[in-house]
Structure formats: structure tokens, C-alpha cells
Amino acid sequence: MKQRFSFAVLFRLAWRNIWRQKKRSLMILSSAAVGMIGILFTMGFLNGILNGMIQSGIDSGLGYIQIRPSGYAEKRKNGMFLEKPFEIENKVKNAHLPAGVSFSLRMEREAMLKLDNKSQGVTVLGVEPETELGVSSFHEWLKGGTFLTDVSERERELGIIPCLIGEYNLKKFEIEVGDFLILTISDQMGSSSSVRVKVTGYFQSPAEPIDKFSVLVKRKDLSNLFSGKSDRVSYLVFGLENQKIESKVLQILKQTLTEFQVAVMGYDEMEPAISRMIEMYDQFSYIFYLILMLGFGLILFDTVFMSVIERTYEIGILRSIGTPSGFVFSMVLLEAFFLTLIGVFIGGVLSSGIIFYYEYHGISLSFFAKGMELMAKSASTIYPSLDIKNFVNALILSVIASFFAGFFPAWKSIRIKPVKALLHQ
């Protein structure tokens, strides 16, 4: 007399039950779908902000990977220089790095730009103009002039060096391409060392802080200004065509450069704020998921519970003719599960469509752009994006929500005594 029930019949019964009250089911499906759109769109939007921030940082000089003097991570001083930088450069050139990797040497100093009574504190990047093109986007952001073309022979003799500044400073100093500024750094002796720089071009990046605080000169010029020699290198910076190869490149570089006193660092190590931002974002996203799922779970609970109460007589009939309590329990739970799953599917498809559209067209936040840039180096146009993790998280949480929302009504349904239920007609 062993009872075995057909899961096909159980599924059919639960599936048809949810369509008995079409309006109510559509309402709950809409709630699930809207909740899902809310979750995924917000996640996509946050992904967009985060990716924008990371990309903005990477494009504006951070790069994906940097090779710094060892101990840099702890001290974070721009005054640290690589020992044997050109040996390191050769070693990297000969390392078997995957395709799509480029790198460049850089020197970095804090400096002051001055003209008349105006001044601006900046970070001056000494770059190799040819290889720099592969590791940052300054050349793409060029709005006027040229990317560090050399000054004339006469100007060179006068000690003038070419430089690239942000549009912000161009406006601040009220100058044009071809005009001059004074760049002052502290040299290796601790004294101030100044040089006339000729603005050969200016750029406009997606984030104003980059325009404001970044100045580019040739690495050799900066090194000469600092020490009278052209061999100073603060770090090597790497550009990648595909972010996915970052960990592999990091691994190869670490293995290749064991004999040097260097630290090979990914962008998240270089900019701890990014790591913190990613962590914060993850925590925020889980809280957000939970809040939305709690809301959805309560609506679902209410609907499923009401449907059980309304079907008391029918459940009484089912139990009277020998339906096991487990079957009734599973049926109610499945109804909650089906409603959730369909809603989540519809919401998933719709939000994918929305995200897909905005991933290419972007969402312009020019209205808030100023605040956002200052706050987080973020761009004024956000390109939302979703990865499979977002879908899987939302799906798992929805299923959990449907389980909890359906559990009590399902439990209630098996507590119904058939003899009492039959009086409900």
C-alpha cells in the first residue's frame, strides 16, 4: 500500500491552480516582475557606476597593473623610484605575456602649476608619448593641440618643455594652446625646481577631477628637472585590451620579476578606494536584494495565503478522497514557486532588454554630473551592465522568498481538517 504520487500531476494541478484567479495571479506576477526589474536595473546601474569609476581610473593613468618599487603599497609616496627600471623593462618585454598587453614607463611627482597670481596643485605624469597611447586614454580625450609633440629647437634651448593639461586648467589660467605656464616641483635635493612648460595640447576627460589634477609631460623632461638625469622611473603601467586577462598577466609578471625589488599590483590594490567601493557595493546589493525580496515575499504570502483560505472546502475534498498532506503541501508551495518564477522570468527578460538598450546608449546624468564626478571620479554618462552573477543572485533570492512566502500557507493547508473543511461550503 505504498503511496507514490505523480509529480507530473502535482505540477499540473499547481500550474492550473495559479491561473484560476487570473487577475490576482497577474498582479502577483507583475509585482515579481517589477521587483525583478527594480533589482536588476539598480544592480545594472550600480555596476555601470562602478565600472565607469574603474574604467575612468584606469584610463586616466592608473592602468590595470603597475610595477612599483617594493614597499610602495605601504608608503604610497610618489618619491619612490624603481631600481634598474630598464632591466625590468627588458625582462617584461621578454616575458611571454598574452596578446593585448601594452606597457609604458612613467615618472610621477606632485607639482604646482602657476601663472601670474594663479596656481593649481597637480600630479605631473612623466610619460613616454609613444607607449603611453596603449595604457591610458589621454590621447583620446585630446580636445585641442597635439599629444606632447616636441617644442622647437629654440624653445628647447631655453629649457622649455612640452606639456598637456586638462581643459579645466586651460580655462582657469585663461590660456590657449601654445601658451606657457610655470611648473614647479621639489627636486631630489629637496629644493624647488621650476621650468617653463608650453601647453602643446589640452584634454577633456569624462571626470573633472582628472582634468583638474593631471598634467602630462615627457618622462625624460621630468626626470631631468628632478635629478639632472633622464633615468628616473616611478613605475611601469600596463594597459589591457581585455580586463579578463588581468589576473593572468599579474601572475606572469610576479613570476617573471622575482629577482627585482618590486611590487606588482592590480588596479584594485593601487586604488584601495576601488576595492572598498566594490565591497560596499556588494554589501549594498545584498541589502537591496533582501529588502525587495522581503516586500515581494509579503505580497506573495498574502496572495497564496488568501488562495488557501478560499479553497478550504476544496482542500477538504482533496484530503477526504485520500490526498496525502505532503501532496497538498507541495502543491501550495509549488504555486508560490511558479508565480515567483514566471514573474522573475518576465522581469529578467524585460530588465535585460532595458539594460541592453542603455548599455549602448548610456544614461546621461549631466544634471548631477558635477556632484558625482567630485564624489567618485565617475563619468556623467552611466552605461549599466549586468553579469550572470546578478541574475543568479536575484533568482536564488526569489526562490528563497517564494519558499518562505509559501511555507506558512502550505503548512496551514495541511492543518485543515477535512471534516471541518467540508462545512465551509
Added chain:
Amino acid sequence: MELIRVNHLKKDYQQGVLKIPAVRGVSFSIQKGDFAALVGPSGSGKTTLLNMIGVLDTPDEGEIFLEDQCLNTLKEKEKTRFRLYHIGFVFQFYNLIPVFTALENVEYTLMLQGMDKKTRQEKALSLMSEMRIEELKNRFPRELSGGQQQRVAVVRALVSNPKVVLADEPTANLDSESADILLDIMQEMAVKKETTFLFSTHDKRVMDRAKRLIRLRDGRLEEN
């Protein structure tokens, strides 16, 4: 041969602080193949008695035996299984699962018994054909008249060859013609399948057809 034996059965219902006696020490037995009816006015304890025999309700005192099995000692799960395998139920109305077709409704108890799809469909269709309702097989309950619904309910009650079919006022909501058709079919099946039928009713049409009447009044046996 004795199929059901009821000994000194008592059942009270609590209504607030009041204890309402529904069945007061009833004893009788039902023979295999009986076409019997519990009759009496409303509140006489017919349905309560039927529910206790169908192990839907438990007596306060007394015993119920089906063949030699005492039903009082069954646990909840055993009661469910007992109903599935040994009892067929026909209720007054809304007997059927609304989202299942007539055929699916008939198949349902066989499915719960774990019968494979092909066998249960053959069995269900064969009985539906015998009951002359095969053409209704793909209709949902909302597409059936009251009489047709009750006929499907009777087929569902019979399809798993139960020892007894308990029918609580099965004709109460039917017009005369539908009631006659239903009773004809039940009588026919009782003979063909040798199934025992026990009705609770105050419908004269049922009483006229019953081979045996068990009259109740105020929870007591008036006439057997």
C-alpha cells in the same frame, strides 16, 4: 457477510460552553453489497455518522470496524491511506477538482495510488464508458451540469474498487431526472461491482431505492 460494524458510537460537538450531542450511542452493521441509507431529519446525526465511518471524524466513544479492522486506532497518515484505498466518497456538491477534466478527476485517486498513466487512463475510461459519460472526459467541471458532475464523482469514487462508497446527500442539488439517472447508475454499479453503498439522505427518491434504511432521530437509532 458483515462489512461495517458500528458499536455504541457517540460524538458530541462543542459549541461555546455547550456540548451538543450529535450521535448518542448508535450501533448497527452493514453487509457487503448493501445499498443502505442513513435517513432522518436535519441534525439527526447522519453526516456525523457517515464522516466517522469514512474516518474523516473520530468518535468520542464506541468503535467502528471495517471487516475486522478497528478504525478508531488509525493515525492521521493511516486514515488518509485508508480513505484512498478503501473508501469512495461522493459529496453533496462541488465534488470535483475544478482545474482537472472529468477524466483527470477520475484518474486522480488512481494516480495517488501510484498507478502508471496508461493503466489508470484505461481503467478510468472503461468505467466512464460503463457509466455512459465517456464523452464528457475532456470537459472541466464548470462545463458539466450538476448531474453530470455527480456522475463523474461516482465514477471517481468507484474507480479504485473501494470496499464502500459513502455518499452524503448526493442527490440534494439535482433535479428529478438527474437524480434518477444517478441513482440508476449507482444501483447498477452496486450490482455489477458488488460495491457497498451507504448514503446519508432525506431524499425520498434515495429512500425508495435503498435496500435498507437506518433511521436516525436526535442522534439515536430509531429504526434499522
